[in-house]
Amino acid sequence: MGEFAHPAVGGAAYAVRMSTPLPAAPHPLMRLLELPGVAEGVDAAREACTRLRWHEAMRRRADECAVESRVQGAHASAALEGAEWPVDWVREAMAGVRPWSEDPDPVEPVVRGAVRATEEAAHLESLTASAPSQVLARLHLAAVRGVVADVDAGRPRHAGEPVRELTELGDPPPAEAVAPRLTGLTQVLTAPPEVPAVLVAAVAHAEVAVVRPFVRGNGLVARALERAVVRSRGLDPLGVAVVEAGHRPGGGVEYHGALAAYAGGTPEGVALWLRHAAESLEGAVRAGERVADAVRSGRVPQAG
16 A cells, blocks of 8 residues: 655645555655546636736736736635625725725724735735745734734744634644645645646645644635745736635635545645635636736726
8 A cells, every 4th residue: 555644734634545555756746646537627717827827917917907806816715715895995005095994893804804905915926935934924914913912923833823714624623733834835845847837726725724833814825825936936927817716605604615625634634725726726817817807997996
């Protein structure tokens, strides 16, 4: 029986067992392509992203499309946290014409974190592979600024600090398991170029969501990290795919279910998440095409 441990999950690794030994692969992540339906999903997602790059609006108005993609992405990411704001308000907040409240309701800080993390992801293209720890810290700072104490922003949780997020995934790993899991995440983010970007983005997203390395803001960071990886590894170099919106159909039920399957650590569960992530990226491209159509036809409202 051949066996290998997933490189992203440190001491809590799952094992994939095959009836015959697997051949050597250039990088351990490549073996995830052997899981049922994963290679096909990766190919379909990559083809969808290629199609988006050829959209007519990309010729002259790609920057406008990317801005609106971030608006739609922040809106979707906040909604997946249960924080619903009208998308026009999100657009105005991102443009700086809607001030944040000094006495916000419980929803606004989540939206604010989604906006800031999504915007920050656009500035991390050169760092996701070269300085992944810095990327995580910067995304977390953006997501929770003003919500947690400054000293706690950007750092992993300590023993005794509770995490009350993403309860659908079960209990998070203990604090002492966070450091080795983040080491594994670094290995994922620094994978060589031959590893499909779809795999890198999907595993990175799942690791942050499942490990929950921070006391707050883990979901926002996970989705912003996926956006940054998808762009930085050339899958969507213009940043127009609405990565976060791809996870939103069904109100996030399928999204959380797929993450819970990954957290279970079985080959079937990991495959389920990877297929979901690939399908979600196709949905992200469709959302990006709608953005591009709207920009091209002048249907995107002007903030303010």
